[in-house]
Amino acid sequence: MPEKHTVAFLGLGHMGAPMAVNLVRAGHQVTGFDVVPAALEAARQRGVPTAGSAADAAAGADIVLTMFQTGQQVLDAYRGGNGQPGLLQAAAAGTMFLDCSTINVDEAREAAALAVQAGHRSVDAPVSGGVVGAEAGTLTFMVGGEAEDFQAVLPLLEAMGKRVVHCGAHGAGQAAKVCNNLILGVSMIAVSEAFVLGEQLGLSHQALFDVASAASGQCWALTTNCPVPGPVPGSPANRDYQPGFAGALMAKDLNLAVNALRSTNVAGRMGPLAAEIYGRFAAEGGAGRDFSAIITDIRNKSEQQALAAAGEASGRERAEGRRATTAHDDGSPE
Amino acid sequence: MPEKHTVAFLGLGHMGAPMAVNLVRAGHQVTGFDVVPAALEAARQRGVPTAGSAADAAAGADIVLTMFQTGQQVLDAYRGGNGQPGLLQAAAAGTMFLDCSTINVDEAREAAALAVQAGHRSVDAPVSGGVVGAEAGTLTFMVGGEAEDFQAVLPLLEAMGKRVVHCGAHGAGQAAKVCNNLILGVSMIAVSEAFVLGEQLGLSHQALFDVASAASGQCWALTTNCPVPGPVPGSPANRDYQPGFAGALMAKDLNLAVNALRSTNVAGRMGPLAAEIYGRFAAEGGAGRDFSAIITDIRNKSEQQALAAAGEASGRERAEGRRATTAHDDGSPE
Numbered sequence A, B: 001m002p003e004k005h006t007v008a009f010l011g012l013g014h015m016g017a018p019m020a021v022n023l024v025r026a027g028h029q030v031t032g033f034d035v036v037p038a039a040l041e042a043a044r045q046r047g048v049p050t051a052g053s054a055a056d057a058a059a060g061a062d063i064v065l066t067m068f069q070t071g072q073q074v075l076d077a078y079r080g081g082n083g084q085p086g087l088l089q090a091a092a093a094g095t096m097f098l099d100c101s102t103i104n105v106d107e108a109r110e111a112a113a114l115a116v117q118a119g120h121r122s123v124d125a126p127v128s129g130g131v132v133g134a135e136a137g138t139l140t141f142m143v144g145g146e147a148e149d150f151q152a153v154l155p156l157l158e159a160m161g162k163r164v165v166h167c168g169a170h171g172a173g174q175a176a177k178v179c180n181n182l183i184l185g186v187s188m189i190a191v192s193e194a195f196v197l198g199e200q201l202g203l204s205h206q207a208l209f210d211v212a213s214a215a216s217g218q219c220w221a222l223t224t225n226c227p228v229p230g231p232v233p234g235s236p237a238n239r240d241y242q243p244g245f246a247g248a249l250m251a252k253d254l255n256l257a258v259n260a261l262r263s264t265n266v267a268g269r270m271g272p273l274a275a276e277i278y279g280r281f282a283a284e285g286g287a288g289r290d291f292s293a294i295i296t297d298i299r300n301k302s303e304q305q306a307l308a309a310a311g312e313a314s315g316r317e318r319a320e321g322r323r324a325t326t327a328h329d330d331g332s333p334e
Helices: A016-025 A037-045 A054-059 A071-079 A105-117 A130-136 A147-158 A172-200 A205-213 A247-263 A270-286 A291-331 B016-025 B037-045 B054-059 B071-079 B105-117 B130-136 B147-158 B172-200 B205-213 B247-263 B270-286 B291-331
Strands: A006-010 A029-033 A063-066 A096-099 A121-124 A139-144 A161-168 B006-010 B029-033 B063-066 B096-099 B121-124 B139-144 B161-168
Touching: A006 A016, A006 A054, A016 A029, A016 A037, A016 A130, A029 A037, A029 A054, A063 A147, A071 A105, A096 A105, A096 A147, A105 A121, A105 A172, A105 A247, A121 A147, A121 A172, A130 A139, A139 A147, A139 A172, A147 A161, A161 A172, A161 B205, A172 A205, A172 A247, A172 A270, A172 A291, A172 B172, A172 B205, A172 B247, A172 B270, A205 B161, A205 B172, A247 A270, A247 A291, A247 B172, A270 A291, A270 B172, A270 B270, B006 B016, B006 B054, B016 B029, B016 B037, B016 B130, B029 B037, B029 B054, B063 B147, B071 B105, B096 B105, B096 B147, B105 B121, B105 B172, B105 B247, B121 B147, B121 B172, B130 B139, B139 B147, B139 B172, B147 B161, B161 B172, B172 B205, B172 B247, B172 B270, B172 B291, B247 B270, B247 B291, B270 B291
Parallel strands: A006 A029, A006 A063, A063 A096, A096 A121, A139 A161, B006 B029, B006 B063, B063 B096, B096 B121, B139 B161
Antiparallel strands: A121 A139, B121 B139
16 A cells, blocks of 8 residues: 555544544545535535545545444445445445444444455544544544554554554454443543542542542543542533533443443443443433533432432421321320 | 650551551550450561550550441440440540541541540541551551641551541541542442453453553553453452452442442442442452452353343244244144
8 A cells, every 4th residue: 555545534523524634634635525514515624625425535545434423324334325326336446444433343343344345455443532632633543453454554543643553353443442431431430429429528629639549549530531620620620521522422432332241241230320321411411511520410419319318307307297296186185 | 746656556457467567667666456366466476565455555555546347346446335444535635546447437527526525636547558558568548637636647657658648637538538449449340341341342351451551441440450360460360369459348348438428418329339249249259359350250240141141042042933833733734
């Protein structure tokens, strides 16, 4: 493969557009496409040449890069249908299919198998680092595929990220991401429960941070993305939980984790609980907030729980009062 | 207070004995006691002078240090009863009551209030670092109490540990420990679920470690106490899960976390789930293993789940086979 690639960049959303811009800057010959006209136009205005369809973009490319929301979208685009030619058919034989979407491991393997069967090469390379990392070119890529295919896409990925890890065979990139984010989602809830508990026990945020950050409670969710303002000035909690890593994306990734646990019969319990908690959080207004805002959810639910407990206690007192009165009435000589 | 203290050291178990030895080595005048004769004798043989009762040890001390299993034991010892004089009564006025046990925050506050009411001073200073840290004098102390009392016990604690943190008022040491260990217990389960999931997805331990340790899944449970052998050579997984930090102690600490969540009406869900998981783990043979052996528990339960799923699938096939046969029999012309 040549040093500079001809890249069809498909999916120019909040992540895809800045990634495509970085490829253009690095001297690659990029042709972008997005089914959303506004996204296509925005990318064009940022200097990304565009095509009239995904198939047109793929036709002249040696790399077809997809950055989609779901595995179904990836599979549909590869296969085509509804009168649209599939990318696998539109691309020249031996094209590299590089999927940077975050999707189910099973879907990633299916996509890779389809590409290989059609005479192409395939790599899954989901990213972490969010929109900020995409803009700055500091993403981490977790890559699954053949060693030589990894080497082939490495310069391209390094133009968009600062860390590229080969995790294993097809699907291993998705596997690494889903496992990492399972740990992350669970730890953020644990850290948040600990801070809310600390608040109720009269322990200052800084004191808990000082103890745990230098002890066995240390974790990225605490020491980099700290869910309370103060201890880590750069964390989203200091800017009213503007993401960062949005609650909707954490809910999506934990849903992928639950799918993976189910399909492999792994008896995980923390992952599914975290998926439930983030799913509800995203549905109840947290979708666009940083995932560390889960602490506000725990705080709110704790207040409700305290009120309910107080209500029960006062209800019990009233009931006992009534019983006492009744007993007195019953026993009164009148 | 003098630089060198006269210390009644009460509770000479696996943690207490080496802590007392370190105080003796640092030149403090220690008198130890334990209700278990064998523990008392073992400490004596390691060079800790001993007394005939806790009250005798406390009588001449300027610091009464307790290292017990439960808050009830601390409260009972302070108060006395059953013909035994309480420590609060046995000690000279103004004695420092330094409780290093890990107990409920409520109990720690009650113990402190009793000590202060009796004319004494009080500090709670639970530790982390385990038996290894106690032997090596590298414990972390999390301290709750008045600032001047913290300063007074600091040299003593520094003789037994390498990190001493003032966390706030009475009970704040216990609060910090329970919050830290809530994070720790939950993250270890999450890390273990991720490794077992990775195994089933064909992701090597080292690949997952390489990704997560340098990404947002990074946590002490992964990068210091890694639950699979290999990536972190010093972790208990490399010596068949010899503790380290025993499963029974993690179960105890998570139980304290649940008590604290309940008594403060904090709507935490990860903490209680972790308490349930570690409680069962400790009861089913994990009490004496390092808490990271929870991964073997998840692996076993996953195998059972896979077998059950396979059994259901084959049962369904058999049932469908029977229905097909029955249908044919019913429809046969004979």
